[in-house]
Amino acid sequence: MTTKRFSVGYALLLKKQKSFIQDSLVNLAKERGIDLIKIDTDKPLVDQGPFDCVLHKLHGEEWREQLREFLVYNSNAIVVDFPDAIERLRNRISMLDVVSEIEAVEDNEAATFGIPKQFVIYEPEKLKDAASCGEGLKFPVIAKPLVADGSAKSHKMLLIFSNEGFDKLKSPTVVQEFVNHGGVIFKVYVVGKYVKCVKRKSLPDIAEEKLDGLRGSLSFSQVSNLTSDDRNDDEYYKMLDLEDVAMPPISLITNIACGLRKAMKLHLFNFDVIRDTKVGNRYLVIDINYFPGYAKMPGYETVLTDFFWDVLNKKEARLFNCKNESMKLVDDNGGYCEEARCHNGSSG
Numbered sequence: 001m002t003t004k005r006f007s008v009g010y011a012l013l014l015k016k017q018k019s020f021i022q023d024s025l026v027n028l029a030k031e032r033g034i035d036l037i038k039i040d041t042d043k044p045l046v047d048q049g050p051f052d053c054v055l056h057k058l059h060g061e062e063w064r065e066q067l068r069e070f071l072v073y074n075s076n077a078i079v080v081d082f083p084d085a086i087e088r089l090r091n092r093i094s095m096l097d098v099v100s101e102i103e104a105v106e107d108n109e110a111a112t113f114g115i116p117k118q119f120v121i122y123e124p125e126k127l128k129d130a131a132s133c134g135e136g137l138k139f140p141v142i143a144k145p146l147v148a149d150g151s152a153k154s155h156k157m158l159l160i161f162s163n164e165g166f167d168k169l170k171s172p173t174v175v176q177e178f179v180n181h182g183g184v185i186f187k188v189y190v191v192g193k194y195v196k197c198v199k200r201k202s203l204p205d206i207a208e209e210k211l212d213g214l215r216g217s218l219s220f221s222q223v224s225n226l227t228s229d230d231r232n233d234d235e236y237y238k239m240l241d242l243e244d245v246a247m248p249p250i251s252l253i254t255n256i257a258c259g260l261r262k263a264m265k266l267h268l269f270n271f272d273v274i275r276d277t278k279v280g281n282r283y284l285v286i287d288i289n290y291f292p293g294y295a296k297m298p299g300y301e302t303v304l305t306d307f308f309w310d311v312l313n314k315k316e317a318r319l320f321n322c323k324n325e326s327m328k329l330v331d332d333n334g335g336y337c338e339e340a341r342c343h344n345g346s347s348g
């Protein structure tokens, strides 16, 4: 008896292909009857395939049109995910707006979540007094490029300690309060209904006593992706042991993951969460990324292959109207250590 084989076409930038399309993933998927096939972006999508599913991290009107046309001719195929849904993650304001759409659930540990206070400056060169734009915002603040398009520039941030620090800003910028968080971020990977939370090193806390002596700004980029060599040179990182850091409550993380998934109508993303040291049990979402570096997630081959299988066999609830669906938290071996109900029923 021959079992049906499926084909998943992928359209990814070269950097993403190199990190994501590893032999271990391709081979595992193949064993499960799923062929991963590269889409040639120089040729029309409709002339390629046939694909049962298209996976992509490309954008722009032309690509959007290609996907539309592909679906006209392949009405049974599945596109993961729709460009309109991905688009909101390319702007650091619309990206975090979605957090307010998630319903809070009662939590034994009474943990709460939200986003840091922030405002946007569209014309930094016309800025006279930054303090007056961000009512109630205290120094230090972080200036982040409004556009999150994956370019090196879009990851370049400034830690600003005083008004002079704003002089360097050029393009539209989000100014966000810097929240002391013990130098650790929690990165939560979502793959369909699977959730995996890992710890990463982050910016160190800034003591209030030190603030008076700090002026201007400091630039930084992709702190959580620093190599261990970068960190080994640094006294601060030598002292911080991630092992000792407590994880956030599982129910809180799965609730946010599930709420985001449904509100954004996306299957593949991760989000960064920090724990406000001052409050203790308050968690803030600071960043959401479409189709992140999954290869860094332990057991990514199994999780992704399971996801493809679910999508191809129509097991994945793609309409997100599943009030009682459960989310599964993946443990370090790729097994499921926790299953949590998805409580958010606000969007369908």
Ligand SMILES: O=P(O)(O)O[C@@H]1[C@@H](OP(=O)(O)O)[C@H](OP(=O)(O)O)[C@H](O)[C@H](OP(=O)(O)O)[C@H]1OP(=O)(O)O
Pocket (backbone or CB within 6 Å): 015, 016, 019, 148, 149, 150, 151, 187, 222, 224, 225, 270, 272, 287, 289, 290, 291, 292, 293, 294, 296
């Ligand atoms: O390249 P990697 O593996 O560091 O993955 C990047 C992500 O790192 P993470 O998985 O969160 O540790 C990274 O996450 P952060 O923004 O650093 O939190 C982004 O998702 C990045 O995509 P883009 O540059 O924003 O389009 C991701 O880059 P691409 O894989 O899309 O190039």
Ligand SMILES: Nc1ncnc2c1ncn2[C@@H]1O[C@H](COP(=O)(O)OP(=O)(O)O)[C@@H](O)[C@H]1O
Pocket (backbone or CB within 6 Å): 116, 142, 144, 148, 154, 155, 156, 157, 176, 177, 178, 179, 180, 181, 185, 201, 202, 203, 221, 222, 223, 224, 272, 274, 286, 287
């Ligand atoms: N509001 C904040 N308070 C404290 N640290 C922050 C805040 N926002 C970002 N950071 C730090 O800056 C890093 C980069 O910010 P992030 O918004 O995640 O941008 P990117 O898209 O480049 O990852 C985070 O991983 C974290 O270390």
Ligand SMILES: [Mg+2]
Pocket (backbone or CB within 6 Å): 272, 287
């Ligand atoms: Mg980030």
Ligand SMILES: [Mg+2]
Pocket (backbone or CB within 6 Å): 148, 287, 288, 289
């Ligand atoms: Mg990001």
